[in-house]
Amino acid sequence: MVNVAIIGCGKITEVRHAPEYSENKNCKIVGFYDVFSEKAEALAKIYGGKVYASVEELLADDINAVSVCVANRYHAEISIQALKAGKHVLCEKPMATTEDDCEAMVKVAEESGKYLMIGLNQRLAKAHVKGREILQSGELGELVGFETHFSHPGPEGWTGVANSWFFDKKIAEFGAMADLGVHKTDLLYYLIGQKIVKTSAILTTVDKRNQDGSLVDVDDNAIALYTLENGVVGTMSVSWTNYGQEDNSTKLYCQGGVIRMYDDPTYSLIVEAKNGSIIPYELDQLTSNKEQTSGGRSNTGVIDTFIEAVMNGHEPALNGKSAIHAMHVIFANQRSAMSGKVESVKGV
Numbered sequence: 001m002v003n004v005a006i007i008g009c010g011k012i013t014e015v016r017h018a019p020e021y022s023e024n025k026n027c028k029i030v031g032f033y034d035v036f037s038e039k040a041e042a043l044a045k046i047y048g049g050k051v052y053a054s055v056e057e058l059l060a061d062d063i064n065a066v067s068v069c070v071a072n073r074y075h076a077e078i079s080i081q082a083l084k085a086g087k088h089v090l091c092e093k094p095m096a097t098t099e100d101d102c103e104a105m106v107k108v109a110e111e112s113g114k115y116l117m118i119g120l121n122q123r124l125a126k127a128h129v130k131g132r133e134i135l136q137s138g139e140l141g142e143l144v145g146f147e148t149h150f151s152h153p154g155p156e157g158w159t160g161v162a163n164s165w166f167f168d169k170k171i172a173e174f175g176a177m178a179d180l181g182v183h184k185t186d187l188l189y190y191l192i193g194q195k196i197v198k199t200s201a202i203l204t205t206v207d208k209r210n211q212d213g214s215l216v217d218v219d220d221n222a223i224a225l226y227t228l229e230n231g232v233v234g235t236m237s238v239s240w241t242n243y244g245q246e247d248n249s250t251k252l253y254c255q256g257g258v259i260r261m262y263d264d265p266t267y268s269l270i271v272e273a274k275n276g277s278i279i280p281y282e283l284d285q286l287t288s289n290k291e292q293t294s295g296g297r298s299n300t301g302v303i304d305t306f307i308e309a310v311m312n313g314h315e316p317a318l319n320g321k322s323a324i325h326a327m328h329v330i331f332a333n334q335r336s337a338m339s340g341k342v343e344s345v346k347g348v
């Protein structure tokens, strides 16, 4: 049995971490911590477990693993503290807010011999797993292009707080470009198996405003043009200002046809072959933010993957070493938006 505790008791803990741990028979929620103790108390009432007064008190308890679900700025500090205390860590995305912090997290995980997993749940979605399998099988020939999208109405609907920390650069560091873009950037790396070597990105803030009417200081829309190791190019577009139906779609263009993922309400994967044949797969559908905040949920597989790795003593595939590439791309996007130039990605 894996004893787990959760640090940060906001929306992602409420809708994913706490319910998914409670559904997993191989772990037990031992307790919660949040800077606002009433948030920890509310979850302890539902799921059981203690309410800790500090991170230190939590880490001193008989706990094997922790979820780090706090605001972005504090991911690195708390994850490193937990790893050094001998706990396996599942940290939410984006991994950290500086490139140095991301690298430090990976290094400390290696030194401590504990696992560091990042909550990049898109890799586990069924159509993505199948799409990757089809691409890697070579049945559609080589990849010749790609596009990936993630857009929804923004974090204020998700957290239920109009002026959420997601809009505060000092705490969030990034806007939609990383909040949504790290998922899709990591997904491209997972699907295609090639690193992104160069990027040209534009970040804009056009609609999200502070209470005084000024625009927020992080981007609410971003578009990046990515170049892969083999020279193939494609785009990622993300937005917090899509007030219609959420878009979480990805298309891989291949010599022999197109692999379409999550762009159809019924078939989460559609293969359109060059010869005109169409193969639809009815696998699963991603739960939108709107559905999750109104009580709808599906198990993302993140917690089950983490607990299985801890139980069986092997590093999860979604570990820090693997997830850091997407962060290097995110920082290159930031540099490109500032410089107006194509920027190289660190570590490739």
Ligand SMILES: NC(=O)c1ccc[n+]([C@@H]2O[C@H](COP(=O)([O-])OP(=O)(O)OC[C@H]3O[C@@H](n4cnc5c(N)ncnc54)[C@H](O)[C@@H]3O)[C@@H](O)[C@H]2O)c1
Pocket: 007, 008, 009, 010, 011, 012, 013, 033, 034, 035, 036, 039, 069, 070, 071, 072, 074, 092, 093, 094, 119, 120, 121, 158, 159, 165, 179
């Ligand atoms: N994997 C995903 O798809 C996904 C989806 C949403 C959010 N997230 C990530 O999860 C993290 C949390 O987001 P959220 O939507 O739950 O936000 P939230 O604002 O609802 O919750 C954050 C919680 O952390 C607490 N907190 C902040 N700093 C803390 C600290 N230093 N110590 C203890 N508690 C602290 C806050 O009081 C709050 O309760 C963010 O990094 C976000 O990017 C991931």
